[in-house]
Amino acid sequence: MMVQGNTFYGLQAQTEKNMSAATFTLELLPRMLDLKARAIQVGFRMSQKPVVLSQVNTTMLSIPRNGTAPTRVNSVRTATEETSAYYELVISTDSQGVNATVQVYVSRQPVENLTLTMAGSHGEYPLALTVGSVFSPVKEDGFSFMVGDIYIAQLDYNSDHTVTPHLLGNLTLEPFKVASYEGDRHSNTHGEDIVTALNTLDPNNDMGVLAVKPVAQPASVTFELPDSTGKAILGVALNVVYRDSIAPENRLRYQITEGTTQLPVETITERRADVTGFTTFSKFMASPVDGGEWNAENLAFSMNLFNSPGEGR
Numbered sequence: 001m002m003v004q005g006n007t008f009y010g011l012q013a014q015t016e017k018n019m020s021a022a023t024f025t026l027e028l029l030p031r032m033l034d035l036k037a038r039a040i041q042v043g044f045r046m047s048q049k050p051v052v053l054s055q056v057n058t059t060m061l062s063i064p065r066n067g068t069a070p071t072r073v074n075s076v077r078t079a080t081e082e083t084s085a086y087y088e089l090v091i092s093t094d095s096q097g098v099n100a101t102v103q104v105y106v107s108r109q110p111v112e113n114l115t116l117t118m119a120g121s122h123g124e125y126p127l128a129l130t131v132g133s134v135f136s137p138v139k140e141d142g143f144s145f146m147v148g149d150i151y152i153a154q155l156d157y158n159s160d161h162t163v164t165p166h167l168l169g170n171l172t173l174e175p176f177k178v179a180s181y182e183g184d185r186h187s188n189t190h191g192e193d194i195v196t197a198l199n200t201l202d203p204n205n206d207m208g209v210l211a212v213k214p215v216a217q218p219a220s221v222t223f224e225l226p227d228s229t230g231k232a233i234l235g236v237a238l239n240v241v242y243r244d245s246i247a248p249e250n251r252l253r254y255q256i257t258e259g260t261t262q263l264p265v266e267t268i269t270e271r272r273a274d275v276t277g278f279t280t281f282s283k284f285m286a287s288p289v290d291g292g293e294w295n296a297e298n299l300a301f302s303m304n305l306f307n308s309p310g311e312g313r
Contacts, residue, residue: 023132033123039092039155047084048145075112176223183219218304233294253306259298
């Protein structure tokens, strides 16, 4: 199994009484026909608040279909008590590439099989999952659900075009805490300790952010080793959340050191700012740069950040 991209902690949706509940859609492949090359396995944890008995048949997961009603995954429903379960879907094609099969698992147990046609234009449209349902909760405290610990992976087909799931049953995201910082030419925007601020994830506790100045000196961060005892590591993700409106022509550059191996300097060029002006850049490393398995040596990470003039602008 090869993990395809980043994982993240979660999205939470809150709906007030008598309002239409929220949904969001996660794209798995740009075209369903891409399933012919490799199957897809996706996992996520969904936690949800209870609903009244008359709304327990509301399906919380569906697969959009071009020009027709979405295909609902009936095993993923609301409940009359708080629930939290880890779902995994394995999506593959038959040997002719005419139909796709969706195998649904909860905590590694099979609960449902679905068939999707790929005939006509269906195969040219994206393969996606819609989480949530358009219903109006009637409980006084409304309805909320959270989906997180998401992964998307590719599976190779066997010689007979069957696919063997690699079910995880759960996924834990282990953050890398900042151990130390170097770079006195840079500062925290609120004058707070830089290491403390970088390790503060509480959105209600504004500790300021690291202001990387346009100087030659890097802002250097060294990370603590995560607790990986007895765990299978799928990969390592780097997420940089930044805002560059003060110097929009400059570019943020970064250099990762993995164990004793220093990787090349790379430039962040993408800009997809949210409503607050911040862009999140993600880089996923499925395996160590020198090959092999993740271990205590190659999980020792540090990173340099540079604020440099943009090139070719």
